[in-house]
Amino acid sequence: MARTKSQVIVVTSGKGGVGKTTTTANIGVGLSQLNKRVVLIDTDIGLRNLDVVLGLENRIVYDLVDVVSGKCKVRQALIKDKRFEGLYLIPAAQTKDKDAVSVEQMKALCDELKNEFDFVIIDCPAGIEQGFKNAIAGADKALVVTTPEVSAVRDADRIIGLLEANEIDEHYLIINRVRQDMVKRGDMMNMDDIIEILNIDLIGVIPDDESIIVSTNKGEPAVVNNKSNAGQAYRNITGRINGDNIPLMDLDSSNGLLKKIKNMFSKK
Amino acid sequence: MFGKESEIVTLKHYKDGMILNITKDVSFDDLIKACRQKFKKARKFLAGTNIRLGFEGIVPSFENQKKILDEISSLLDTEVMAWENHDEINQTTEEKLKRENELNSQKILKSAFEIDVDAMYTKFYKKTIRSGQFLKSDGHIVIIGDVNPGAEVEAVGNIFVMGTVKGIVHAGSRGDRNAVIVALNLSPTQLRIADIITRAPDDYQKDYLEPEMAYIDDGKIFIEEFLQKKR
Numbered sequence: 279m280a281r282t283k284s285q286v287i288v289v290t291s292g293k294g295g296v297g298k299t300t301t302t303a304n305i306g307v308g309l310s311q312l313n314k315r316v317v318l319i320d321t322d323i324g325l326r327n328l329d330v331v332l333g334l335e336n337r338i339v340y341d342l343v344d345v346v347s348g349k350c351k352v353r354q355a356l357i358k359d360k361r362f363e364g365l366y367l368i369p370a371a372q373t374k375d376k377d378a379v380s381v382e383q384m385k386a387l388c389d390e391l392k393n394e395f396d397f398v399i400i401d402c403p404a405g406i407e408q409g410f411k412n413a414i415a416g417a418d419k420a421l422v423v424t425t426p427e428v429s430a431v432r433d434a435d436r437i438i439g440l441l442e443a444n445e446i447d448e449h450y451l452i453i454n455r456v457r458q459d460m461v462k463r464g465d466m467m468n469m470d471d472i473i474e475i476l477n478i479d480l481i482g483v484i485p486d487d488e489s490i491i492v493s494t495n496k497g498e499p500a501v502v503n504n505k506s507n508a509g510q511a512y513r514n515i516t517g518r519i520n521g522d523n524i525p526l527m528d529l530d531s532s533n534g535l536l537k538k539i540k541n542m543f544s545k546k
Numbered sequence: 547m548f549g550k551e552s553e554i555v556t557l558k559h560y561k562d563g564m565i566l567n568i569t570k571d572v573s574f575d576d577l578i579k580a581c582r583q584k585f586k587k588a589r590k591f592l593a594g595t596n597i598r599l600g601f602e603g604i605v606p607s608f609e610n611q612k613k614i615l616d617e618i619s620s621l622l623d624t625e626v627m628a629w630e631n632h633d634e635i636n637q638t639t640e641e642k643l644k645r646e647n648e649l650n651s652q653k654i655l656k657s658a659f660e661i662d663v664d665a666m667y668t669k670f671y672k673k674t675i676r677s678g679q680f681l682k683s684d685g686h687i688v689i690i691g692d693v694n695p696g697a698e699v700e701a702v703g704n705i706f707v708m709g710t711v712k713g714i715v716h717a718g719s720r721g722d723r724n725a726v727i728v729a730l731n732l733s734p735t736q737l738r739i740a741d742i743i744t745r746a747p748d749d750y751q752k753d754y755l756e757p758e759m760a761y762i763d764d765g766k767i768f769i770e771e772f773l774q775k776k777r
Binding site: 324325326335336337338339353354358360372373 | 623625678679696
């Protein structure tokens with residue numbers, strides 16, 4: 279097969295509300311922009327969101343539970359995103375039980391999808407119960423999302439331990455919603471502190487950005503918005519996942535009009 | 547009709563699917579080009595629906611059939627399935643077919659319940675149905691409240707909502723195409739009646755608030771003002 283390098287990547291965090299779904303959507307769209315064939319799987323059964331964030335809610339006929347239970351073929355459940363060539367979604371079931379999917383079924387599904395896609399990206403539910411076990415079942419790699427808060431970092435640490443126990447040793451850290459001004463004042467955890475505690479490779483830092491909220495509500499991922507800082511950060515992360523060598527973004531330079539003007543002059 | 551020589555393929559619409567009639571023996575490349583042109587015109591009507599397609603005339607090999615199905619599938623951004631045993635249905639006239647279908651759907655319903663659809667029992671629900679909740683009935687459903695986005699309501703008979711519908715509603719879930727959906731404000735994520743599914747067009751903003759009714763006519767779902775204005 280041509281797609282020998284297919285990857286299954288799970289996006290996980292432990293804690294809720296740190297940006298797993300937003301990250302999944304943006305990375306998925308970002309990779310499709312790099313001409314990759316990408317399928318996103320929402321495993322948050324009963325609390326599905328990925329379809330809403332992508333603006334595909336009204337196209338759902340079949341869902342993940344229908345696929346694994348054999349009620350429909352995988353092809354029937356794949357929702358094609360018209361705006362982004364090569365991007366597909368398998369939505370979670372909203373009205374069914376979390377235990378409707380088993381670890382074995384997820385593994386089989388991931389293996390099947392690997393034949394057709396370059397990237398299989400799995401949006402993991404919060405928590406460490408059955409939903410989490412299902413989400414990581416077929417994964418080769420993990421992206422651990424955290425925010426610069428003690429509680430989120432604590433949960434991320436727990437998750438990394440569980441990933442290692444499940445033999446997913448290739449995992450990368452995404453630090454989300456960083457506010458550089460607060461870090462400078464010493465009011466927010468420093469990136470270095472977080473990396474020191476978690477001791478895993480950093481793949482990206484995403485600044486706190488209002489445009490994320492706007493784009494999430496509109497169903498248009500920020501990664502395609504050239505004016506958004508967070509969008510740029512996601513573009514960098516997708517590039518790194520794709521194997522490109524991209525340096526970390528300097529969060530300072532993009533803050534404030536005054537700084538921008540200063541930069542304009544200093545470039546001369 | 548006008549002696550057009552360029553017509554390599556013609557398309558016939560049936561209630562259960564479509565038949566592609568290939569009238570000329572041309573190369574596969576030309577054939578697929580002709581198919582693409584044919585379906586491009588019909589794109590607006592067909593996008594988002596599931597299609598069954600059968601072949602007639604100079605029928606291509608099984609492999610080429612599959613290629614054509616895939617091509618149309620990606621062109622229309624929808625699921626296109628092979629319609630394998632269309633021949634039998636094809637022999638009857640369309641009118642006959644229509645009648646037969648209607649009879650069949652009623653037969654299924656009758657045999658399932660042995661009762662009159664209109665006399666089926668009704669489930670009353672006096673709360674708003676929220677995301678993740680699933681309300682199902684073997685008869686009709688009346689909801690005094692809203693159906694929120696992410697919620698699903700499914701009834702074998704009709705659905706009547708004294709409130710706003712934003713989730714998914716499915717009336718006639720066992721195939722009754724006479725089922726209707728009525729709501730004070732009908733803005734669903736998806737509307738399903740019997741085996742037919744529709745959704746609002748992308749970027750559609752509803753700018754009025756009126757009771758509406760959804761029903762099937764000629765195999766399509768229509769939505770129309772429920773209270774006829776009396777002048």
